[in-house]
Amino acid sequence: xxxxxxxxxxxxxxxxxxxxxxxxxxxxxxxxxxxxxxxxxxxxxxxxxxxxxxxxxxxxxxxxxxxxxxxxxxxxxxxxxxxxxxxxxxxxxxxxxxxxxxxxxxxxxxxxxxxxxxxxxxxxxxxxxxxxxxxxxxxxxxxxxxxxxxxxxxxxxxxxxxxxxxxxxxxxxxxxxxxxxxxxxxxxxxxxxxxxxxxxxxxxx
Numbered sequence: 001x002x003x004x005x006x007x008x009x010x011x012x013x014x015x016x017x018x019x020x021x022x023x024x025x026x027x028x029x030x031x032x033x034x035x036x037x038x039x040x041x042x043x044x045x046x047x048x049x050x051x052x053x054x055x056x057x058x059x060x061x062x063x064x065x066x067x068x069x070x071x072x073x074x075x076x077x078x079x080x081x082x083x084x085x086x087x088x089x090x091x092x093x094x095x096x097x098x099x100x101x102x103x104x105x106x107x108x109x110x111x112x113x114x115x116x117x118x119x120x121x122x123x124x125x126x127x128x129x130x131x132x133x134x135x136x137x138x139x140x141x142x143x144x145x146x147x148x149x150x151x152x153x154x155x156x157x158x159x160x161x162x163x164x165x166x167x168x169x170x171x172x173x174x175x176x177x178x179x180x181x182x183x184x185x186x187x188x189x190x191x192x193x194x195x196x197x198x199x200x201x202x203x204x205x
Contacts, residue, residue, distance in 0.1 A: 039064055039129060041163035042155060045175065046194070052143055056111070056136040058100070060155055060162075061129050062118060068158035069095050080118040080130050089116045092134070099154035102138055103189075104145045112137045146195040156183040166190070168197035176201075 042060040049055045066076055072095060074088055084092070093113040102109045115135035122128050156162040164186075166178040176197050179190045 038161075039126060040123075041165060042152070043165050043167070044150075044152065045167045045169050046138075046178070046192075047169040048144060048171075048198075049137070052140050054138040054140060054145075056138055057133065058096070058136065058154075059131050059133040062132050063129055064155050064159050064162055065132055068155045068162075071095075075118070075132065078118055080120040082118075084116050084118070089113070092116055092132070096134065096154055099152065099157065101151040103149045103151075104140060104142070104147070107141065109148070110139045112139075144194070144198070146193075148192045148194060149189045150179070150192055151186065151189045153183060153186040156186065166192060168194065170198075 039061040042058065045057045047055045062075060066073060072088075072092060075084075075092070078084060078088070093116070096113070097111065100111065102111065113134060114137055117133050119131045119133055120128065121131055150166065152164055156164070160183050163180065163182045165180045167175040168178050169175050178192045178194075178197055181190050
């Protein structure tokens, strides 16, 4: 383990232990300290697929997930770059389904988890950390829906400075921003304007 990552791993372990002991109130200072770091937030990227389907890629730091969901502690023992065991993939999917929902015209959409993996990454200002990356298929009634309502509060329901950024990926591989929000804007849902995202940006003269 590199020295860059050792401080965060130690802090994460202490936070998980404190959660297990029910730290709260005046005794919750350790948890607040664990939330003070500035790891990236969640990134949700949608792209159109054939047959009334959208593809969603969702990623977030493993370190923050383990603070928010200690029941997924087994993820901390998995090596990045290797397939996750199916029982652990199922457990991760169950957690995310409680914190991720999509609807169109007031009709809930079906989300199917089709893949999950861990990926090591590094940023100079943050050091080494691990991303949890999940892939989903979203079935829609329209071949190309104009808009969706997204409800999402994974990780941020406990790590309150965690944010989510949402993007649309074009067939050419370009990404266009759809939304960005934090915990206090997540409960009512966030409207995603897919029709606007599909349109090519107007070129400046």
